[in-house]
Amino acid sequence: MRVSRILLVGLLTTTGCHWCHHKPPSAVTLEARPLQVLEVEDATETALLVQELGLVPLATAGRRVFFRAEGDLLQRLTALDYQVVDTDANDVLTRTMWVSGPSQEAPLHEVGLRILRREKDGWIVSGTLRRLSLLEKLGYRLEELNGREPHPRPILVVLEDRRDLSKVLAVGIDVYAMGPLGDRGFVVNGGAFEDAIDALRAQNFAVKIQVDPAEVTP
Amino acid sequence: MTRGRTFVFLMALFVASGAFAAIDFSAYHTPEQVDAELAALATANPAIALRVSIGNSVEGRPIWALKISDNVATDEPDEGDVVIVALHHAREWVAAEAGLFMAEYLVEHFSDPELADCLANLEVWVVPVANPDGYLHTTTGYRYWRKNRRDNGDGTFGVDLNRNYAFQWGEGVGLDPEGSAYSVDDTYWGSAAFSEPETMALRDFIQGLDHPRALLSFHTYGEIFLRPWSYTSADPPGESTLALLAQDSIDRISAVHGHTYQETIWYRAFGEMTDYFWHERRLAGFTAELRPTGTLDLAGFSPPASQILPAAEENLPAVLSLLKDAGCRRLWIKDHAADSGSEPSAVWLGDHWSEPFWTSPDIWTEPEALVEGETVTLHVRVHNDGPMASGALVQAFFTDPRIALEFPSLTSTLIGQVTVDLPPGDTVVDFSWEVPTGTNSWGEYHWCVGALVSHPEDRPLTTLIEKTSNLGGRNFQTVQALASQFLAVAATNFLGVDAEFRVTIDPSTLPAGWEVVVPPLPQRTPSRKARLLRVEGPVLRPGETVMQPLRLRIAPGSPATTGTIQVNGVLIPLVPGQRSPVGNGYTYEVRLPPAPAPP
Numbered sequence: 001m002r003v004s005r006i007l008l009v010g011l012l013t014t015t016g017c018h019w020c021h022h023k024p025p026s027a028v029t030l031e032a033r034p035l036q037v038l039e040v041e042d043a044t045e046t047a048l049l050v051q052e053l054g055l056v057p058l059a060t061a062g063r064r065v066f067f068r069a070e071g072d073l074l075q076r077l078t079a080l081d082y083q084v085v086d087t088d089a090n091d092v093l094t095r096t097m098w099v100s101g102p103s104q105e106a107p108l109h110e111v112g113l114r115i116l117r118r119e120k121d122g123w124i125v126s127g128t129l130r131r132l133s134l135l136e137k138l139g140y141r142l143e144e145l146n147g148r149e150p151h152p153r154p155i156l157v158v159l160e161d162r163r164d165l166s167k168v169l170a171v172g173i174d175v176y177a178m179g180p181l182g183d184r185g186f187v188v189n190g191g192a193f194e195d196a197i198d199a200l201r202a203q204n205f206a207v208k209i210q211v212d213p214a215e216v217t218p
Numbered sequence: 219m220t221r222g223r224t225f226v227f228l229m230a231l232f233v234a235s236g237a238f239a240a241i242d243f244s245a246y247h248t249p250e251q252v253d254a255e256l257a258a259l260a261t262a263n264p265a266i267a268l269r270v271s272i273g274n275s276v277e278g279r280p281i282w283a284l285k286i287s288d289n290v291a292t293d294e295p296d297e298g299d300v301v302i303v304a305l306h307h308a309r310e311w312v313a314a315e316a317g318l319f320m321a322e323y324l325v326e327h328f329s330d331p332e333l334a335d336c337l338a339n340l341e342v343w344v345v346p347v348a349n350p351d352g353y354l355h356t357t358t359g360y361r362y363w364r365k366n367r368r369d370n371g372d373g374t375f376g377v378d379l380n381r382n383y384a385f386q387w388g389e390g391v392g393l394d395p396e397g398s399a400y401s402v403d404d405t406y407w408g409s410a411a412f413s414e415p416e417t418m419a420l421r422d423f424i425q426g427l428d429h430p431r432a433l434l435s436f437h438t439y440g441e442i443f444l445r446p447w448s449y450t451s452a453d454p455p456g457e458s459t460l461a462l463l464a465q466d467s468i469d470r471i472s473a474v475h476g477h478t479y480q481e482t483i484w485y486r487a488f489g490e491m492t493d494y495f496w497h498e499r500r501l502a503g504f505t506a507e508l509r510p511t512g513t514l515d516l517a518g519f520s521p522p523a524s525q526i527l528p529a530a531e532e533n534l535p536a537v538l539s540l541l542k543d544a545g546c547r548r549l550w551i552k553d554h555a556a557d558s559g560s561e562p563s564a565v566w567l568g569d570h571w572s573e574p575f576w577t578s579p580d581i582w583t584e585p586e587a588l589v590e591g592e593t594v595t596l597h598v599r600v601h602n603d604g605p606m607a608s609g610a611l612v613q614a615f616f617t618d619p620r621i622a623l624e625f626p627s628l629t630s631t632l633i634g635q636v637t638v639d640l641p642p643g644d645t646v647v648d649f650s651w652e653v654p655t656g657t658n659s660w661g662e663y664h665w666c667v668g669a670l671v672s673h674p675e676d677r678p679l680t681t682l683i684e685k686t687s688n689l690g691g692r693n694f695q696t697v698q699a700l701a702s703q704f705l706a707v708a709a710t711n712f713l714g715v716d717a718e719f720r721v722t723i724d725p726s727t728l729p730a731g732w733e734v735v736v737p738p739l740p741q742r743t744p745s746r747k748a749r750l751l752r753v754e755g756p757v758l759r760p761g762e763t764v765m766q767p768l769r770l771r772i773a774p775g776s777p778a779t780t781g782t783i784q785v786n787g788v789l790i791p792l793v794p795g796q797r798s799p800v801g802n803g804y805t806y807e808v809r810l811p812p813a814p815a816p817p
Binding site for chain 1: 372386489512751
């Protein structure tokens with residue numbers, strides 16, 4: 001009995017200590033290794049680099065291709081007169097993650113994250129590793145999505161003037177259908193994440209969020 | 219209504235009755251059922267149907283094609299190829315059903331008299347599901363999933379396969395719907411062009427075909443029949459050819475159930491499939507956005523199953539018409555003396571063209587000798603192997619010589635066009651042509667003439683002379699050329715990508731003692747693309763023109779004579795995958811005058 005009591009106290013102590021003082025490990029691991037970046041002329045050149053040298057693009061930005069120079073790739077690229085430079089992977093690589101914690105949304109914007117979904121208990125955001133890490137330092141809890149893939153919200157935008165269509169398309173929505181709405185203007189049916197919806201509303205477009213289809217299995 | 223149209227219309231009605239259908243289209247098939255139906259078609263029709271995998275998806279699933287052809291187990295390199303592909307986008311289930319419908323129809327009706335003649339010259343490939351992983355995900359995960367199932371490694375999945383082709387890839391603003399740089403978006407274009415095994419498989423499969431002639435890609439929804447370009451509202455080369463084909467398809471679709479498809483969409487798409495193949499190969503490709511129409515929401519991707527058959531039925535006449543154009547030669551113009559109307563009329567053999575397809579004997583002038591500024595009669599002979607072709611359009615163009623020649627093109631000038639009835643046999647159509655004054659853009663007294671014949675029952679599917687029997691071409695020199703003895707080959711890279719440029723001479727046409735030397739062009743630093751592909755010859759940038767001089771050496775004492783110099787030119791694009799040459803040739807007439815009498 002005495003031994004058991006000691007064990008129980010020990011367990012409680014351990015549990016209590018973990019519960020009270022343990023800081024959860026960071027969900028955002030910053031990359032220590034740099035990425036390599038080179039400039040290409042166009043997409044065809046990138047495709048040739050993939051085909052001929054086995055380069056694996058990890059990201060592209062305009063004419064810049066980011067990759068990791070494994071093996072003798074760097075030497076082969078240099079021999080072809082490519083200027084390959086290192087760059088901080090944390091400013092290039094992105095993740096899409098679940099965010100919870102403080103209820104204020106403003107810091108998410110200030111850090112520069114893209115807000116994809118606002119849910120009742122958090123957000124789904126995407127951004128570079130560095131920005132996500134910054135958010136975490138502000139006290140937000142970041143988690144992997146673990147299968148909770150974000151889908152755009154189905155939206156309906158009615159335009160009074162069809163000439164506004166280019167403004168709607170410029171914010172980035174996946175268009176399902178669009179066309180004239182009798183003599184009442186022009187209608188766009190599409191899918192959009194929160195940032196695009198926000199951008200539309202900021203331009204005073206009336207955006208109606210449609211019923212979000214449940215995950216349907218036929 | 220012509221006989222062909224009547225046939226197609228009756229076929230459509232026949233299909234509408236469901237009389238032939240063994241596959242049940244009253245409900246959507248699961249992905250497994252689509253595969254099984256394709257396999258069953260092959261098993262039940264082993265002489266004409268063969269199921270083959272053209273590659274694997276990113277998750278390792280096979281991408282199945284049903285090959286439909288006589289001698290189906292054998293590759294017949296002289297036959298043309300038509301590809302019908304569906305379901306780049308996973309949620310567009312009606313597209314997969316339409317693909318399956320076309321496969322079954324062509325197998326079941328393979329021996330129908332009016333279809334058999336065309337199919338005998340073709341290998342038809344139906345790929346009902348280009349995106350098997352995404353398709354499966356729409357049945358087990360999210361019904362409205364669009365992309366493939368690439369694990370992007372950042373918490374997101376999927377690449378939009380129809381934004382992943384290399385032409386114009388990654389251009390635009392980088393947002394939905396024209397193609398997004400963000401991996402979470404529905405139109406994410408991927409980490410590079412052809413980053414996805416599905417698009418690479420389709421590229422390599424189509425590039426590996428012997429003679430691809432037409433491509434049709436089924437999507438949903440909106441009832442729209444699209445042609446290149448998708449990335450811009452500007453006209454592509456050969457716009458009138460593509461527009462004719464698209465409008466005819468729209469008319470045929472409309473005739474079935476009264477649904478008139480639109481021909482434009484409200485937004486651009488970069489890295490799209492049909493743009494890529496028209497740009498790369500001048501392979502006519504169309505995108506049919508099937509039912510339903512209207513400004514619906516996501517429900518537009520899952521219309522009632524009762525819409526499957528009407529959607530497929532109304533597109534059947536467009537498919538059959540493309541097959542007829544691709545497989546049944548009826549109206550044709552010779553490209554060279556030995557041409558019997560086959561497509562292609564010549565192929566690049568590594569160092570020369572198999573036939574001089576720029577020497578059509580069906581195009582000639584009267585008088586024969588061309589003098590700049592004078593008006594001549596340009597004769598075009600059209601062969602008709604079928605019944606009377608009423609209302610055929612015959613057009614004649616001229617242009618600077620260039621590699622490669624295409625008609626119509628952004629640089630050719632219309633000499634004239636006439637609408638004529640072409641009875642069986644040969645008909646000669648005449649045009650009045652004022653021979654251009656002076657030299658062409660390259661300083662030569664040299665012009666190329668193209669003649670094009672089209673009819674609703676036989677339309678050209680491309681703008682390249684050697685690839686369509688509806689088109690013939692011939693190069694002409696004015697008498698000033700004979701006087702100048704100036705020899706050169708001017709080449710403009712009309713492709714949108716860098717291209718290797720080669721010139722060779724066929725010595726067999728030279729008189730004894732004559733030799734033509736092709737001096738090397740001035741050295742320039744090879745581009746990185748050229749070095750990546752280990753290309754050592756000259757490379758032309760898009761739109762660049764180069765003048766390749768030729769030197770004629772005639773051995774002393776050679777007799778006075780007139781000889782012909784046959785020059786082969788080719789452009790080989792610097793692109794990933796198979797590099798398909800396009801080109802042209804010139805046949806120069808050169809006169810060696812008698813030696814002057816000794817003083």
